[in-house]
Amino acid sequence: MxxxxxxxxxxxxxxGWGTLVNPTGLALCPKTGRVVVVHDGKRRVKIFDSGGGGAHQFGEKGDAAHDVKYPLDVAVTNDCHVVVTDAGDRSLKVFDFFGQIKLVVGKQFSLPWGVEITPQNLALVTDAEAGTLHLLEVDFPEGVLRRIERLQAQLCxxxxxxxxxxxxxxxxxxxxxxxxxxxxxxxxxxxxxxxxxxxxxxxxxxxxxxxxxxxxxxxxxxxxxxxxxxxxxxxxxxxxxxxxxxxxxxxxxxxxxxxxxxxxxxxxxxxxxxxxxxxxxxxxxxxxxxxx
The missing domain is CATH 2.120.10.30 (TolB, C-terminal domain)
Structure with missing residues (x-):
């Protein structure tokens, strides 16, 4: 078109689909067609089925390393893992589609904000405070960060x-x-x-x-x-x-x-x-x- x-x-x-509380990020699962949203609810990640019904939710608000404190954006990998940027502890968090934590990437970012998945199943992450764009290669099923590369600097x-x-x-x-x-x-x-x-x-x-x-x-x-x-x-x-x-x-x-x-x-x-x-x-x- x-x-x-x-x-x-x-x-x-x-x-429209609801009910959400001050939602900030939206993503689509390429395999299942389900829609993933991050918002300010008690459980920060909400998943809808392709018809708009609430499938399930996870990501408790809390102080533990795997909790989701202040989500800014979300993406879904080609193998159905949910990736969240969390401004609360300045980290990137990876969950499986049922909400089990797989990986927390901390200390790499000043303020991770946007996240997107490439066709090659790599994660792109913007850092609003550092003014950078990073590429992350992750073994999502194993929860292992293989490589992180700064693709662009001096962004505003x-x-x-x-x-x-x-x-x-x-x-x-x-x-x-x-x-x-x-x-x-x-x-x-x-x-x-x-x-x-x-x-x-x-x-x-x-x-x-x-x-x-x-x-x-x-x-x-x-x-x-x-x-x-x-x-x-x-x-x-x-x-x-x-x-x-x-x-x-x-x-x-x-x-x-x-x-x-x-x-x-x-x-x-x-x-x-x-x-x-x-x-x-x-x-x-x-x-x-x-x-x-």
Whole structure:
């Protein structure tokens, strides 16, 4: 589907899933289609089945090393392990799909924030405080960290991270200044698979092209390699096009959102949006006959 196929009238809301408490991260299990969310509940990790029913939850709030204190993001590996960035003790935590702790990676990060899994089943982790992007090779079933490599440094408060399974490109969401200053400026940088910068756009540049202010809160790739962002100022979901064509601005969803903070596309090309203000996951489908 090309960027021009995206518009709010091409999408219809299909309801939402709840109940969540101030959710921050969203991921999809590639094998089972189940949806994983981290939030501020007593158990920090909640898993929904593909139909939206609550399957199970885990990750007790507590002081033990394997407890989840303040989760920021979540990803699911190709072999169904759940990876959580925990700002509470500045660690990365790996669980199996039933909630058994497999690995805690501490002392490697200043403030781990975004996490994503590559097609090769490696973990990408942004460090917002250190300004870095790391690649982790983990034996997930054995719970062993094999290798950690710093892919990128001198990033400005990097948070969200996404990888295109089509091209291998990596998108990073930066906050060049702390939130609450400089108009909540945000910037998306896209690197190719060899970490060469191939596209970049920031709030200031987008605001010159778009009639209203844009504050990016999340980044993802669709199945065609387009960069998709969530905008909390709109609120809206916007397609920025291919990194080489930045910015080819196309609104996708402009109604029915309150504060979108995370995005994921399903294999069936539905778009799941985590809305932290309404404490729900909202599902949008491409309507038949309109570019789907």
């Amino acid at each position: 090309d960027p021009e196929d995206y518009s709010d009238h091409n999408f219809k809301a299909c309801g 408060n990097p948070r969200g991270v996404a990888v295109s399974w089509l091209t291998g490109a990596i998108a990073i969401l930066e906050h060049p200044w702390p939130l609450g200053t400089a108009g909540d400026n945000t910037r998306v940088k896209v690197f190719n698979s060899t970490m060469q910068l191939i596209g970049q756009v920031d709030s200031f540049g987008l605001n010159l092209l778009f009639p209203s202010k844009i504050t990016i809160s999340a980044v993802a790739f669709d199945h065609q390699g387009n960069v998709i962002v969530a905008d909390t100022s709109g609120p809206a979901i916007i397609c920025l096009g291919k990194p080489e064509e930045f910015p080819a601005l196309k609104p996708m969803v402009t109604h029915g959102l309150s504060r979108p903070v995370a995005l994921v596309f399903t294999k069936e090309n539905s778009l799941l949006v985590l809305d932290t203000a309404s404490h729900t996951i909202k599902i949008f489908k491409v309507m038949e006959g309109n570019g789907g």
